[in-house]
Amino acid sequence: MPADSALVRVSGIHKFFTRGSERVDVLQNLSLEVPAAQFLGLMGPSGSGKTTLLNLIAGLDSPSEGEIWVGDQEISRMSEAQLARWRTRSVGFVFQFYHLMSVLSAYRNVELPLLLLPLSAAERKRQVLTALEIVGLADRIHHKPGQLSGGQQQRVGIARAIVTDPTLIVADEPTGDLDAKSAEEILDLLQELRTSLGKTIIMVTHDPRAASRADRVLHLDKGRLVNETRAEV
Amino acid sequence: MWKFALLVLQNLGRNPLRTTLTVLGTMVLVAVVTLVWSILDFLDKQTAEKSNNLKAIITERWRAPSQMPYSYVRGLSEAGATEPDDFRPLDSMTWAFYGGTIDPKNRTRENSVFAFCMEPEKLLTMMDELDEMQGEPKAEFAATVEKLKQNRRGIIVGRELLANLNKRVGERMVLYGFNYKDINLEVEIVGLFPDSRYNKSSAINIEYLLSALDSYKREHNGTPHPLAANPVNIVWLRVPDMAGYQRASDQILNSPSFSNPAVKIETLASGVGAFLESFRDIIFGMRFLLAPAIIATLALVISNAIGISVRERQMEFAVMKVLGFRPNQLLGLVLVESLLVGTLAGFASAALTYFITNDYFGGINIQIAFFSKFYIPQAALWWGPLMGVGTALAGSFLPAWTARSVKVSDVFAKVA
Numbered sequence: 001m002p003a004d005s006a007l008v009r010v011s012g013i014h015k016f017f018t019r020g021s022e023r024v025d026v027l028q029n030l031s032l033e034v035p036a037a038q039f040l041g042l043m044g045p046s047g048s049g050k051t052t053l054l055n056l057i058a059g060l061d062s063p064s065e066g067e068i069w070v071g072d073q074e075i076s077r078m079s080e081a082q083l084a085r086w087r088t089r090s091v092g093f094v095f096q097f098y099h100l101m102s103v104l105s106a107y108r109n110v111e112l113p114l115l116l117l118p119l120s121a122a123e124r125k126r127q128v129l130t131a132l133e134i135v136g137l138a139d140r141i142h143h144k145p146g147q148l149s150g151g152q153q154q155r156v157g158i159a160r161a162i163v164t165d166p167t168l169i170v171a172d173e174p175t176g177d178l179d180a181k182s183a184e185e186i187l188d189l190l191q192e193l194r195t196s197l198g199k200t201i202i203m204v205t206h207d208p209r210a211a212s213r214a215d216r217v218l219h220l221d222k223g224r225l226v227n228e229t230r231a232e233v
Numbered sequence: 234m235w236k237f238a239l240l241v242l243q244n245l246g247r248n249p250l251r252t253t254l255t256v257l258g259t260m261v262l263v264a265v266v267t268l269v270w271s272i273l274d275f276l277d278k279q280t281a282e283k284s285n286n287l288k289a290i291i292t293e294r295w296r297a298p299s300q301m302p303y304s305y306v307r308g309l310s311e312a313g314a315t316e317p318d319d320f321r322p323l324d325s326m327t328w329a330f331y332g333g334t335i336d337p338k339n340r341t342r343e344n345s346v347f348a349f350c351m352e353p354e355k356l357l358t359m360m361d362e363l364d365e366m367q368g369e370p371k372a373e374f375a376a377t378v379e380k381l382k383q384n385r386r387g388i389i390v391g392r393e394l395l396a397n398l399n400k401r402v403g404e405r406m407v408l409y410g411f412n413y414k415d416i417n418l419e420v421e422i423v424g425l426f427p428d429s430r431y432n433k434s435s436a437i438n439i440e441y442l443l444s445a446l447d448s449y450k451r452e453h454n455g456t457p458h459p460l461a462a463n464p465v466n467i468v469w470l471r472v473p474d475m476a477g478y479q480r481a482s483d484q485i486l487n488s489p490s491f492s493n494p495a496v497k498i499e500t501l502a503s504g505v506g507a508f509l510e511s512f513r514d515i516i517f518g519m520r521f522l523l524a525p526a527i528i529a530t531l532a533l534v535i536s537n538a539i540g541i542s543v544r545e546r547q548m549e550f551a552v553m554k555v556l557g558f559r560p561n562q563l564l565g566l567v568l569v570e571s572l573l574v575g576t577l578a579g580f581a582s583a584a585l586t587y588f589i590t591n592d593y594f595g596g597i598n599i600q601i602a603f604f605s606k607f608y609i610p611q612a613a614l615w616w617g618p619l620m621g622v623g624t625a626l627a628g629s630f631l632p633a634w635t636a637r638s639v640k641v642s643d644v645f646a647k648v649a
Contacts, residue, residue, distance in 0.1 A: 052642075055641075055642060058555075060555060060641050060642060061641075061642055080559075080560070081559055081560075084554070084557050084558065084559045085557065085559075087555065087556070087557045088556065088557025089557075093555050093556070095552070099548060099549075099552040101549055101552075102247075103243045103244065103246065103247045104240075104243060108239075108240075108243075112240075112553070112556055113556045113557055115236050115237060115240070116556075116557050116558065116562075121236070124236075160556075
């Protein structure tokens with residue numbers, strides 16, 4: 001079980017892939033803890049394993065060895081179906097390229113994860129409108145992704161990530177496809193989610209300015225944690 | 234369940250041109266199979282042996298076309314029964330075929346008349362399809378038959394024939410015989426056949442043909458018409474069951490009264506089957522080559538459209554998996570999209586084929602043996618959706634499995 005203050009506990013994980021007869025170690029004996037309501041940044045050069053680590057914590061993949069706990073659940077032992085159910089309720093995802101459904105309106109995109117939960121149409125509507133209000137897009141609910149700017153699309157992506165009220169939000173380069181102004185707005189929004197709603201956020205980024213918004217930044221290289229920096233309070 | 238319906242519909246609306254083309258392709262192919270199956274279904278029914286209330290046909294054994302003396306009619310109508318204990322059929326009917334034209338100088342298909350010369354009352358009790366009429370249509374046709382009984386020179390014609398002849402009910406016309414040469418019949422159109430397979434046929438009281446043959450003899454110094462000795466082509470019997478048929482067969486074949494010329498008896502289904510024997514290769518091709526080939530093509534059309542759609546949406550499926558959609562839910566979504574297209578297009582096609590073929594064109598005009606018109610049966614209204622469902626499932630399963638198997642990390646790795 002993770003320590004009381006840690007929402008996420010990664011303990012001695014290895015992750016390797018095989019290419020033919022060759023074994024490629026992506027993560028090696030990596031351990032970390034992320035306390036609840038912390039904004040954690042993950043940095044490192046390409047191929048350092050940060051996105052793999054993010055995917056493991058988010059339950060998109062399983063470690064070759066080691067344990068991963070989120071809250072009181074050990075997700076590293078879950079089956080694919082169990083992980084899918086767990087993700088719906090417990091994790092929100094923010095992608096670099098937003099990955100919204102082009103044929104769906106902002107409203108329907110945000111509603112998508114709620115279709116998997118036993119909620120009435122009225123409950124779904126309330127949660128979708130609340131999420132869109134939090135990200136400041138209550139007046140764009142009928143717009144399709146193609147009718148929104150990059151920054152607005154990322155806000156819809158964030159609304160989709162928080163609509164099920166997950167404890168953990170993982171973001172993979174959330175500002176990587178945005179101009180500087182939009183990137184600042186998105187980072188403001190993520191910080192707001194942590195401070196106002198108490199969300200735990202883990203963000204992968206290459207951008208030092210984005211990383212500077214995190215409470216704590218872990219640096220990875222060749223699958224190992226090599227450095228840690230903390231924001232000054 | 235319903236909350237996913239809008240998602241399915243919006244996915245189908247993602248590429249309206251592709252969806253429309255898939256629907257149209259499905260409709261065309263379902264329509265072709267429906268037409269083919271309608272013909273096969275009709276022929277199957279005609280050749281399916283009934284176990285009770287079946288019809289038997291008696292024809293001359295060695296000649297085609299069959300020609301039997303009229304003196305046979307009475308005995309054959311009783312199935313050759315002579316003793317009180319002998320088997321007697323439930324009903325009977327006599328046919329003599331008469332072909333004539335209203336324009337002997339310029340005989341065409343349109344101005345020619347093919348007539349069943351028969352006992353008028355048997356139109357209601359022995360003629361296929363007509364003997365199954367009920368209620369008002371039966372009462373209406375019974376009134377027409379009554380007119381034929383009252384008017385020995387009457388003729389009942391099919392609707393298409395009436396239009397071809399450019400005549401109206403109540404008009405008179407002279408038919409110049411071409412199989413009964415020099416037997417010209419002056420007939421009055423007393424009514425119409427119901428809309429049925431008899432749309433191109435007509436019926437004349439057999440008494441009129443026989444009296445015309447008598448007149449011929451009188452007018453030719455006692456020389457009978459060449460066909461006068463053998464004017465009967467077919468005698469029909471209705472028997473209660475196969476045992477009854479067997480007894481009728483034994484009585485007729487063992488009777489010395491029907492030995493010169495000799496006759497043969499067979500069930501209607503068997504008779505039709507024997508007649509269709511010369512069409513065996515065509516029917517085999519329709520049943521086992523054409524229809525399956527079209528159905529396979531239909532499955533490929535659907536597979537192609539859904540396959541392209543799934544390939545284009547790999548990223549979306551990956552995102553949906555990330556959001557918590559389980560593999561089987563993605564499989565289900567793709568299958569439902571395909572099933573929706575297949576079922577709706579199949580039903581629409583079958584319904585359109587049914588109404589356009591039957592109501593607009595008045596059936597499929599194709600000559601197979603002595604059947605010249607085929608209708609789309611009501612059962613086709615479920616053949617279409619069933620074909621749509623079957624081919625949609627077969628065609629979309631592989632693409633749906635691809636969607637189910639999307640590996641999130643692979644898809645995002647490609648993007649990165």
